[in-house]
Amino acid sequence: MEQEDFFTILxxxxxxxxxxxxxxxxxxxxxxxxxxxxxxxxSDDFVKSKIKTPSSLVRLTQVATNSTQCTTFEFEDEDEADxxxxxxxxxxxxxxxxxxxxxxxxxxxxxxxxxxxxxxSMERHIHVCNPITREYIDLCCPVEFSCYALSFGFxxxxxxxxxxxxxxxxxxxxxxxxxxxxxxxxxxxxxxxxPASGCTSIFHTxxxxxxxxxxxxxxxxxxxxxxxxDLETECFSIFSPPAVDGRGINVNLNVLRDCLCLxxxxxxxxxxxxxxxxxxxxxxxMEYQISIDIDCGFDYGRWNIIYVYLIKAFExxxxxxxxxxxxxxxxxxxxxxxxxxxxxxDGTSKNDDASAMIYTPSLFSLKNFGVENVISx
Numbered sequence: 157m158e159q160e161d162f163f164t165i166l167x168x169x170x171x172x173x174x175x176x177x178x179x180x181x182x183x184x185x186x187x188x189x190x191x192x193x194x195x196x197x198x199s200d201d202f203v204k205s206k207i208k209t210p211s212s213l214v215r216l217t218q219v220a221t222n223s224t225q226c227t228t229f230e231f232e233d234e235d236e237a238d239x240x241x242x243x244x245x246x247x248x249x250x251x252x253x254x255x256x257x258x259x260x261x262x263x264x265x266x267x268x269x270x271x272x273x274x275x276x277s278m279e280r281h282i283h284v285c286n287p288i289t290r291e292y293i294d295l296c297c298p299v300e301f302s303c304y305a306l307s308f309g310f311x312x313x314x315x316x317x318x319x320x321x322x323x324x325x326x327x328x329x330x331x332x333x334x335x336x337x338x339x340x341x342x343x344x345x346x347x348x349x350x351p352a353s354g355c356t357s358i359f360h361t362x363x364x365x366x367x368x369x370x371x372x373x374x375x376x377x378x379x380x381x382x383x384x385x386d387l388e389t390e391c392f393s394i395f396s397p398p399a400v401d402g403r404g405i406n407v408n409l410n411v412l413r414d415c416l417c418l419x420x421x422x423x424x425x426x427x428x429x430x431x432x433x434x435x436x437x438x439x440x441x442m443e444y445q446i447s448i449d450i451d452c453g454f455d456y457g458r459w460n461i462i463y464v465y466l467i468k469a470f471e472x473x474x475x476x477x478x479x480x481x482x483x484x485x486x487x488x489x490x491x492x493x494x495x496x497x498x499x500x501x502d503g504t505s506k507n508d509d510a511s512a513m514i515y516t517p518s519l520f521s522l523k524n525f526g527v528e529n530v531i532s533x
Contacts, residue, residue: 172202179210179230179249202519212249213467214267214287214515216274223253224274226287228515255533256283256292266310266362270518273310273321282308282321284339284522290533291522298323298335298344309362309369313387319525320387322347322369326356336390340525352383352392361465363409365416366434370409372397380407382416384435398429398440410466412475417443419464419477424448426464426477444475446487450496468514478512 166174175186175197187194196202213229228250256274266273274292275282285292299306309322318338325333334347349355355373362371369385375394384393397418400407407420416431418440426446433439448462465478473489476497484497522530 168196171196176202179212211514211516213246213512214272215510215512216254216272217510219253223255225251226254227251228287228517250287252287252290254285254287254292256285266364267513267515268310268319268364269312270516270520271310271319271522272515273308275308282323284310284319284321286518286520286522288517288519289521291530292533293339293522293525293528293530295321295337298337299325299333307362307371309364309371309385311364311367311369311387314367315388318387320390322385324352324371324383324385326371326373334392340527342527347390347392350392351394355381355383355394361408363411363416365411365414370416372407372409382409395435396437398442400427400429406463408464408466412443412466412469417466419466421448421462421464426462428464428466428475444487446475446494447492448479448494450485450494465512467512478510481510481512484512 175183175193178186183197187197210231212231215225215227215229217225217227219225227248229246230249231246254274270286270288272285272287273282274285282295282297283292284295297306305326307324307326309324310320312319318340321337321339323333323335323337323344334349334352335344336347337344352373355375362369364370367387369387371383372380373383373394374380380397381394382397384395385391386393397407400418400420407418410417410419412428412430416434418429418431420427424447426444426448427442428444428446429440430443431437431440462479463481465481466475467478467484468476470476475487475489476484477487478484485494486497487494522528
């Protein structure tokens with residue numbers, strides 16, 4: 157008796173739910189299995205479904221052709237790594253160029269629900285991109301300042317679902333030229349700085365935590381603060397970091413274990429603080445002091461400053477992080493040792509910066525925003 161194909165008798169909703177849980181690489185292979193799967197994986201029903209694929213790591217490196225090289229890596233087991241040998245198991249699943257970015261300047265990028273905000277300090281353009289669907293939107297800078305004087309943020313509100321690009325004046329001129337752009341509206345709107353009035357951003361990077369955007373800023377005092385922007389209410393607020401001996405010049409904000417986190421270097425150590433209860437300043441806790449006992453092969457620069465970008469904390473306490481956007485290191489919480497990981501430097505020159513971040517792929521098309529001019533690449 158001929159065996160019946162199990163998937164042919166499943167409701168399409170169940171098939172969609174099953175396929176949506178596969179890694180991105182498996183979804184791509186699934187398109188080649190049969191015509192019905194190909195049609196399903198390309199259908200609006202599948203694209204609009206909540207894809208549950210495991211998070212991957214995306215590396216963005218600028219190349220000499222005014223474009224950004226995008227490589228996506230898939231972890232073999234997202235929450236487990238070989239602790240004894242520090243062997244982080246991964247393999248690349250996509251590798252292509254996004255035609256964005258100035259090759260002589262650092263390109264900042266952060267993900268939000270599968271979309272990336274990409275902007276360069278040398279250009280007056282901000283791009284929202286989906287590297288999986290190969291689409292991007294080009295947004296012109298809303299104010300006349302050089303982009304060196306601006307900081308950007310990007311996120312999606314969980315309540316309204318709106319994607320918003322935020323531009324804040326990070327100059328020393330105190331103009332408070334803060335704006336927000338909701339994708340699909342076609343216009344920038346001015347924001348009331350409120351408690352953020354007079355603050356200047358000390359870094360152009362931002363992070364998203366608890367549905368808020370965050371930057372480190374200075375106010376009228378020489379001590380830095382943390383500025384938060386609520387994506388739903390569009391209101392700014394200010395709160396204090398932990399006491400870190402007045403340091404601020406090499407401090408980065410990050411997210412680890414869904415907590416707001418602050419990292420910096422002190423002599424030969426990476427120091428990591430976690431805010432275990434959001435906006436409760438008393439909950440700041442020093443979580444890690446990691447000795448940097450390896451030679452990453454780059455010049456630390458003026459004042460021996462090393463910028464630390466935390467990427468991922470594993471369930472066993474291990475941490476994946478980037479130093480100076482040039483050296484990716486893996487810290488073993490069990491052995492208290494670190495080791496360099498090769499995925500960040502692969503295919504890049506010694507002087508290239510490479511942004512690395514955890515990224516959840518999405519098949520969401522930017523054409524769903526309607527009024528936006530969507531460009532395919």
